[in-house]
Amino acid sequence: MKKALYxxxxxxxxxxxxAVTDRCNLRCFYCMPEEGIKYMPREDLLTYEEMVRLVSLLSKMGIDKVRITGGEPFIRKDMPNFLAALSRLDDIQQINITTNGTTTADLVPELARMGIHSVNLSLDTLDRDRFFQITRRDSFDKVMETFEALLQHGIKTKINxxxxxxxxxxxxxxxxxxxRRHPVSVRFIEEMPFNGEGQHYDxxxxxxxxxxxxxxxxxxxxxxxxxxxxxxxxxxxxPGHQGSVGIIAAYTRTFCGTCNRIRITPQGTLKTCLYDNGxxxxxxxxxxxxTDEQIATTFLDALGNRARDGWEAERNRGFNVPVKESMAKIGG
Incomplete structure (x- = not known):
């Protein structure tokens, strides 16, 4: 009988x-300052071998769904081989990816072959000029190429x-x-203060x-x-549309009562809530x-002291640790 984790x-x-990297080739308004952020030294990141070990261990404890994020995950070299290694883990039922799509189009056929369950494509506008204004980079056409490739290869696609x-x-x-025209889910997300600066609005x-x-x-x-x-x-x-629309209350945090997820940052910090301090x-x-047993025990201890919701997690940070780190450092 498969174990369950509570x-x-x-x-x-x-x-x-x-999250496999904190590096990103865009500079999105809601994620980091225009000048970017100070990236972690590469030796501080979890290695692929360390991540495969962790996912394998967590899968035996009850994790069956993994989402790979960044930064932009496909900036990290040799990502397809890492994804293939994850796909060989027996207890993982779904591997999903969040990407900005700027370097992903050519990899889509390979992602389809290895059975990637879904891709979340970050796209905040369909206007090329506003795309440049938001991301501070001229990569709109590359993202749309990825969108078309995902549709062509039948990978379940969500647009964030x-x-x-x-x-x-x-x-x-x-x-x-x-x-209307495509079987995709477009999800509108409340802006959060994880931009390297803090909340943009009063x-x-x-x-x-x-x-x-x-x-x-x-x-x-x-x-x-x-x-x-x-x-x-x-x-x-x-009515009449092929796809669906979703709204994510990421800042007002109305979904915390059924939260089933944990996060691991690129440098290996466990976050049991997006809003905690690690x-x-x-x-x-x-x-x-x-040992695996020692790591598993540490995970169980952490989950036994988890905040009830994002508001409690934020309060537990203390007044001297405001929420303002870049989402790239956390994992989008």
Whole structure:
């Protein structure tokens, strides 16, 4: 019988978000300052061998779904071989990837062959000029090539669109219109303060309720869909559209009660909540010679002291540790 992993609030933990690098070739407004961030030395990152060991261990404890993130994961060399190694782990049922799509198009056939379950493509606008304004890079055409390749090869595709006042509000309707012609999920995400600077606004206006109200102005017949267990998004269908629309309350944190995920940052820090300050460093345990049993015990101890929600996790950081680190350092 397959093992199950639970936290101290009775939530089953089955999903690992594993960041493989903090490096990124874009400079998105909501993720990092224009000048970028100070990257970690390469020797501080978990090696592929260390990550495969960790995923294998966690899969035996109850993790069956892994999402590979960054930074931009495909900037790290030899990613396909690493993904292939993960795909050979018997207890992992799904491998998913989040990418900005700038260097991914040529790899899509290989991803399809190795059975990657889904790809989340970060895309905040369908306008080339606004893409440059938001990302500070001229890579729109490369991202769209990746989008077309994903559709062509039948990989389940979700588009992640961060909603930003003064940046891309005019894009929400065109983004939703993508679901008319394509079987994709377009997910609108509340902006978070993980940008290397802190919250951009005194008050978040474009929260999930206002995003939905905006969509309803154009699509008054939009219908609520059932949300899968542990879903981070509220999901909707526009009648006549092939795809679906989701809204992720990433800042207002209304989905914490069913959270089934943990995060490991590129340097090996376990985060049992996106908003916590890190629980312990797995890399240091491994490099100190810890056995699998010792690592497993440390994970269980951490999950036995997990915050109830993102608000509690943020309070536990203390006043001297505000939420402002770049998402690239955490894992998007």
């Amino acid at each position: 936290d101290n609030h009775g939530r089953q933990i089955s999903y690992l978000r594993l 669109c961060v909603v930003m006042a003064g940046q891309n509000i005019q894009d929400l309707i065109p983004m939703a219109e993508l679901t 008050q978040l206006h474009w929260h999930h309720a206002n995003i939905l109200a905006h969509l309803k102005e154009q699509f008054p017949d939009i219908e609520k869909l059932p949300d899968p267990p542990s879903s981070t998004s509220y999901n909707y269908q526009i 629980v312990f460093n797995i890399r240091d345990l491994i490099r100190a010679g810890a």
